[in-house]
Amino acid sequence: MDYPGNLFVVAAPSGAGKSSLVKALLELDSQVHSSISHTTRAPRGQEKHGREYFFASESEFDAMVASNAFVEWANVHGRRYGTSKKAIEERIAQGNDVVLEIDFQGALQIKQVFANAVLIFILPPSWEELRSRLERRGEDSPEVIEVRLKNAAQEMAQVHKFDFVIINELFERALFDMKTIVHAQRLKYAAQRRARAETFVSLNIS
Numbered sequence: 001m002d003y004p005g006n007l008f009v010v011a012a013p014s015g016a017g018k019s020s021l022v023k024a025l026l027e028l029d030s031q032v033h034s035s036i037s038h039t040t041r042a043p044r045g046q047e048k049h050g051r052e053y054f055f056a057s058e059s060e061f062d063a064m065v066a067s068n069a070f071v072e073w074a075n076v077h078g079r080r081y082g083t084s085k086k087a088i089e090e091r092i093a094q095g096n097d098v099v100l101e102i103d104f105q106g107a108l109q110i111k112q113v114f115a116n117a118v119l120i121f122i123l124p125p126s127w128e129e130l131r132s133r134l135e136r137r138g139e140d141s142p143e144v145i146e147v148r149l150k151n152a153a154q155e156m157a158q159v160h161k162f163d164f165v166i167i168n169e170l171f172e173r174a175l176f177d178m179k180t181i182v183h184a185q186r187l188k189y190a191a192q193r194r195a196r197a198e199t200f201v202s203l204n205i206s
Contacts, residue, residue: 072106
């Protein structure tokens with residue numbers, strides 16, 4: 001089904017800067033709205049329920065899985081994350097652009113349900129820089145960092161399945177690249193045809 005709004009799905013290995021880039025995009029572009037996922041992990045830092053994530057217990061998450069409330073869900077680093085299909089549909093049906101941060105498994109599942117979804121993968125400039133960012137973050141033990149790096153190798157092997165790739169070496173450049181992707185998507189024929197249907201009709205373009 002076609003929707004007037006665009007769905008942007010952003011994936012990356014842990015530490016590549018995905019969350020920072022999406023946050024900056026949301027601050028710069030008022031037409032883009034975030035999609036809030038459910039997760040069974042505990043809040044980090046200043047995260048709040050209903051803002052960064054909907055924090056759910058294992059039993060609450062089980063109930064949503066059983067009722068097919070998720071368009072996708074996955075187990076990532078021992079915690080589960082899920083995306084509500086209804087929440088996405090409601091926003092893009094209203095003509096809003098939605099950006100979703102997710103792991104690569106979820107991104108590929110989203111594409112199966114929302115064929116027009118634009119998949120964006122964020123890469124670090126090097127393994128050394130990825131490790132450094134994870135260490136500077138100060139949230140994980142050395143053992144957890146090693147697990148994240150091991151998972152990163154598996155995640156980055158899927159990059160060829162994505163529509164766009166951004167290498168986050170310089171943050172400002174990476175943010176510019178993300179803004180460019182969003183703007184270009186809005187100018188595609190199919191997107192313009194959906195978003196500005198009345199203009200095409202008035203110009204007798206079928």
